[in-house]
Amino acid sequence: MRIKEHPILNFKEERKVIHFTFNNCPVTGYEGDTIASALHALGIKKLSESMNLKRPRGFYCAIGNCSSCRMIVDGEPNVKTCVTLLKEGMDVKVQSNKGEIYD
């Protein structure tokens, strides 16, 4: 899903690989990715579930407005993954409730 050639932009440069986990599976993205863009590049579009009917949800706006991309990141729920930069070792999980804060 990565763009390899583009008439205006240049995405070819070698970027640093970032390792993280998605639902406990080890996966990778690039430095500069947000969590959501890295997942999307891997073909993962479902990021959360609706609170009551548990319908699958992906991001809608990609700029932090709609909250449809909220996930559990390093144990913290309701992280807007479309605007949160990916970091080495992050533990990212699909969220399916309102979110609870654990110690």
Add this chain to the structure above:
Amino acid sequence: MSKYSLIKVKYMIKKDLVIIGGGPAGLCAAKMVAEANQSCMLIDRNQILGGQLIKQTHMFFGSEKQYAKTRGIDIAEKLVEDVKKYSDLIDIWEDTTVVGLYQDKVVTVLKNERYVKIQAKAIIIATGASEKVLAFENNDLPGIYGAGAVQTLMNVYGVKPGHKIVMVGSGNIGLIVSYQLMQAGVNVLSIIEASPKIGGYKVHASKVRRLGVNIETSCTIKKAIGHENVKKIETIKLDENWKEIEGTEKEYEVDAVCIAVGLTPLTNLLSMIGCQMKYVSELGGLVPIINENHETSIENIYVCGDASGIEEASSAIVEGYLAGLHACKKLGKFHPKNDELMNEYHQQLTNLRNGPFGEKIRIGLKKQGVCKDVS
């Protein structure tokens, strides 16, 4: 216990002027303010300034005064560079989200997981807009994105939204993003438009038509089909009364759908502080009532750019300049070329809103209470 509750900053930061939003409007306001030798704080929730310009790979139209023939990404760079020249006067807080705005002009922000309070004398709100959604069956399936989201994903992060896509909406955003999808190597199956006429400029429509993309008017999306991702969509034709015509359903196999049905001003902070608001459909929804100085119903609370009504980035730039000039003038700092610039910018706005494509905006602004800058 959450980590947030443990960290509190007890003191209040004092600032004459706080600008919320570092897109075209906010950046231009900050530049004018600094040129008038007035200090300010510029707050933006993103890691980088520039607002939505950072994903606009197309060249802008209009007048060279608002950077026509320059790509949005390059305009962003230029505007940010201008603001960073005044590091002594403009205190830039990036990656900072405003979480509260109060009538005594206290701004509360979340910065580095710390809750910080700022007492301002004047505030310029330039929060921009958010994308509208469209009601249809299964419109919440992953793979259905706003047009701006698709632009961000492609042009900022270099990731394709899918391989086969249908664009819903033929306004300028729908047409431009369709073209950019093709530049990224995505197959745009069709552009559908509910109204009987293409919404955007003919030049953009012609560009995608030349590349073989069909623009189907009087047609809307009826439903999306899929389990965890959108797999198919069903479209349907509309009659002259916008009623669905049975038997005209058509299926497309897609892995993404792009919704480009317009923007709505991001006015949460304006509502929070109690500015008088009005629903003006021509300006995208709920907008603040403003006077010709871009001041809201609350003294020293200014608004500019899409937050005060949806227009183009070029208008946001000029509105930003004007809001900046008006705000610092009231604080007692005059720009050395204040009168000259005010006339010039008011004239530029009038020009930008001229012509048949500006008609909707002119009607909207009159409803909003702005009679200046509209001919």
